Amino acid sequence: MTSADLVQRLGIPSGPLFFPVTAYGADGSVDLDTYRAHVRQGVAAGAAAVFACCGTGEFHALTPEEFEACVRAAVEETAGRVPVVAGAGYGTALAVRYARLAEAAGAGGLLAMPPYLVVAGQEGLLRHYREMAAATALPVIVYQRDNAVFTPETVVGLARTEGIIGLKDGLGDLDLMQRIVSAVRTEVPGDFLYFNGLPTAEQTQLSYLAIGVNLYSSAVFCFAPEIALAFHRALIDGDRATVDRLLDGFYRPFVELRARGRGYAVSLVKAGVRMRGLDVGEVRPPLHEPGEDHVKQLAEIIERGYALLEEAQ
Numbered sequence: 418m419t420s421a422d423l424v425q426r427l428g429i430p431s432g433p434l435f436f437p438v439t440a441y442g443a444d445g446s447v448d449l450d451t452y453r454a455h456v457r458q459g460v461a462a463g464a465a466a467v468f469a470c471c472g473t474g475e476f477h478a479l480t481p482e483e484f485e486a487c488v489r490a491a492v493e494e495t496a497g498r499v500p501v502v503a504g505a506g507y508g509t510a511l512a513v514r515y516a517r518l519a520e521a522a523g524a525g526g527l528l529a530m531p532p533y534l535v536v537a538g539q540e541g542l543l544r545h546y547r548e549m550a551a552a553t554a555l556p557v558i559v560y561q562r563d564n565a566v567f568t569p570e571t572v573v574g575l576a577r578t579e580g581i582i583g584l585k586d587g588l589g590d591l592d593l594m595q596r597i598v599s600a601v602r603t604e605v606p607g608d609f610l611y612f613n614g615l616p617t618a619e620q621t622q623l624s625y626l627a628i629g630v631n632l633y634s635s636a637v638f639c640f641a642p643e644i645a646l647a648f649h650r651a652l653i654d655g656d657r658a659t660v661d662r663l664l665d666g667f668y669r670p671f672v673e674l675r676a677r678g679r680g681y682a683v684s685l686v687k688a689g690v691r692m693r694g695l696d697v698g699e700v701r702p703p704l705h706e707p708g709e710d711h712v713k714q715l716a717e718i719i720e721r722g723y724a725l726l727e728e729a730q
Contacts, residue, residue, distance in 0.1 A: 431653065432465030433635040433645045434612070436473040438687045439487060441698030447483045449490050451697055455639075455690065456494040462642035464499055467491050471504035471528050473636050473683055478701040485518040492523035502558065506530025509545050513552040520553040527557045528585065531565035539571045543578075550580035560614060562587030569593075569600035576605040583610030586630070589621065595628045616682040617672050619648050620664065626652070636682065637671070640689030644722045647729075659729060667722035674714055680704040681711075688712050689719060 440451035469491040470476045470484050488503045503519035505512050505527045550557045575581045601609050613625040613633035622633050638645035651659035675681045684700045
């Protein structure tokens with residue numbers, strides 16, 4: 418099966434990519450019923466794809482058994498309406514194990530997280546992702562961030578690897594991304610996918626669009642899908658007035674609040690989901706909950722975001 422076939426098989430359409438949070442009960446265990454409800458709500462709201470047990474879903478905090486149960490639940494709740502992509506990572510042996518668990522649970526693709534702890538060279542990184550891609554029949558999207566940063570030549574090698582169909586960028590180096598896109602376009606022409614994977618990706622998506630990166634993750638979709646959808650529509654339609662209004666009045670204040678605490682890219686999102694009426698519990702350590710004042714500010718930002726939507730009608 419060619420990379421083009423795998424891209425078509427995964428079939429991610431244009432639209433907000435939904436990274437559901439993982440729900441925990443009062444005792445800290447995974448609450449699958451609430452998680453299922455969260456996934457259902459996201460699909461009903463218009464998610465283009467569900468990325469289960471990834472960064473926002475606290476992949477790092479889940480046991481293999483919890484991971485498989487959550488991926489299976491997401492697959493069952495989407496019922497084939499949108500693709501389900503599961504996170505997989507750590508060292509190569511564990512990454513392969515998680516990849517196979519995701520495949521057994523019915524996932525349609527994998528988001529390959531950075532390797533655990535080590536800072537590896539390009540040759541080792543390429544071998545790691547190739548072994549991971551060879552472990553299942555699932556298409557793989559490689560996540561660039563933290564200790565997994567690639568040269569354009571390495572991404573060309575990834576693009577030439579059977580089973581690897583795309584790159585998600587969580588680094589934010591636009592010069593590097595432009596050179597990556599150019600190198601792959603030159604050396605491996607075809608349907609290689611690119612994703613803006615920065616936290617609150619809407620804040621930078623105008624810049625990513627300029628270099629040909631059309632897909633992006635949306636953590637905001639977890640707790641304010643109407644805002645995320647309105648932004649995406651405006652972006653696609655070239656409605657710059659709406660894009661700027663939401664960036665200035667909602668996304669920038671949210672990003673500035675997110676920057677005030679480590680791990681807030683997850684814990685603030687989870688607080689937002691709870692605020693909208695679904696008790697998904699708190700984050701697991703080593704992440705921590707946002708302070709009371711920050712939660713109050715989040716509520717005000719969300720209220721302002723919805724007021725902006727009403728003003729535009």
